[in-house]
Amino acid sequence: LAAGVVGPDGTVHSFAVVPTRRRRPVEEILADLWDLGHRALAEADATAAEMFAVGIGSGGPLDARRGVLTAPAHLPGWRDVPIVRLAAQHYGLAARVENDATAVAGAEYRWGEGRGLDNIVYLTVSTGLGGGAVLGGQLFLGAAGNGGELGHVTIDWHGRRCPTCGRRGCLEAYASGTAIAERAREQMEPGSVLAERAGELTAADVWAAAQAGDDLAGRIWAETVAALACGVVSIVNLFEPDLVVLGGGVTRSGAALLEPLQRAVADQAMGPAAAAVRVTLSSFGERAGVLGAAAVGYLAG
Ligand SMILES: [Zn+2]
Numbered sequence: 001l002a003a004g005v006v007g008p009d010g011t012v013h014s015f016a017v018v019p020t021r022r023r024r025p026v027e028e029i030l031a032d033l034w035d036l037g038h039r040a041l042a043e044a045d046a047t048a049a050e051m052f053a054v055g056i057g058s059g060g061p062l063d064a065r066r067g068v069l070t071a072p073a074h075l076p077g078w079r080d081v082p083i084v085r086l087a088a089q090h091y092g093l094a095a096r097v098e099n100d101a102t103a104v105a106g107a108e109y110r111w112g113e114g115r116g117l118d119n120i121v122y123l124t125v126s127t128g129l130g131g132g133a134v135l136g137g138q139l140f141l142g143a144a145g146n147g148g149e150l151g152h153v154t155i156d157w158h159g160r161r162c163p164t165c166g167r168r169g170c171l172e173a174y175a176s177g178t179a180i181a182e183r184a185r186e187q188m189e190p191g192s193v194l195a196e197r198a199g200e201l202t203a204a205d206v207w208a209a210a211q212a213g214d215d216l217a218g219r220i221w222a223e224t225v226a227a228l229a230c231g232v233v234s235i236v237n238l239f240e241p242d243l244v245v246l247g248g249g250v251t252r253s254g255a256a257l258l259e260p261l262q263r264a265v266a267d268q269a270m271g272p273a274a275a276a277v278r279v280t281l282s283s284f285g286e287r288a289g290v291l292g293a294a295a296v297g298y299l300a301g
Pocket residue numbers: 151152162163164165166167170172
C-alpha cells in the first residue's frame with residue numbers, strides 16, 4: 001500500500017508505504033490504507049480539507065464508473081468493495097478509482113515521458129504485467145475501466161498457462177517478474193548459481209546471474225526479452241502510439257532490456273507505427289503508483 005500528496009505539477013510532497021499483508025480482513029487493510037493517507041498528509045504538512053480529491057489506483061477487475069473493486073486479483077477475498085464511496089466518506093473529498101496501470105499511463109501523459117503526446121502506452125513489468133493507455137489525449141478505460149489489459153496479449157497460443165486469467169501464452173506468463181523466476185526454477189540444473197537461491201529465486205537474481213555470465217540465467221533473460229519484444233511489437237501495431245513507456249522492477253535492468261525492445265519495434269512493427277513510436281523507460285521509479293493515483297485524483301470531482 002502506498003500513499004502520497006502530489007501537487008498539480010506532479011511534485012510528490014510526501015510518500016508513505018506499508019506492506020499490504022493481504023491475507024487479512026478487508027476492514028483491517030482499508031483501515032491501514034486510510035491511516036497511510038493521513039500519514040502522507042502529516043508528512044506533507046497538509047490537511048484533507050486542502051486537498052483537491054482522492055485518487056486511487058488498484059489492480060482489477062474493478063468497476064471504475066461505480067467506484068467499486070469487484071474482485072481484484074491481487075486481493076483475495078475482496079468482493080464488491082465500494083472503495084470510492086468509502087474514501088470519499090473518510091476524507092470528505094471527491095474520489096475516483098482506475099486500474100493502476102491505466103492510472104500510471106495518465107501520470108506519464110500529465111507529468112512524465114508522455115508530456116505533449118496524445119497517444120501513449122504504459123507497461124509495468126513487475127510481479128505481474130500491467131498495461132494502460134492514453135489515446136487521443138484521453139485515458140482509455142473500456143466499458144467499465146478494465147480496458148488495456150496488455151499483459152494478457154497472447155504471444156503463444158499453445159504456451160504457458162497464465163496464472164491471472166487462465167488462458168495460454170499471455171505476455172504476463174513469460175515476462176512478469178514472477179514468470180521469469182518460475183521459468184528459471186523449472187529449468188534449473190544442479191551447479192547453476194541460481195540453485196543456491198532455489199525457493200526464494202527472484203527475477204532480480206536471474207538478471208544478476210545473467211550479467212555474471214551464468215548460461216541458464218542468460219538463456220532465461222534472452223527469452224524474457226524476446227517475449228516482451230513480441231508483445232510490444234503487437235501492441236505498437238495495435239495502437240500506433242507516439243510513445244511506449246515501460247516501468248516496474250524488471251525494467252531496472254535498463255538498456256539491456258530497452259535496447260533489444262527498441263530494435264525489435266524498429267525492425268518488426270508496421271512501417272508507419274515503427275516510424276511514429278518512441279520506446280523508453282519510465283523515470284517514476286517506486287513513486288509510479290502514487291503519481292498514477294494522483295493523476296486519477298485530478299480527474300475526479
Ligand atoms: Zn492472461
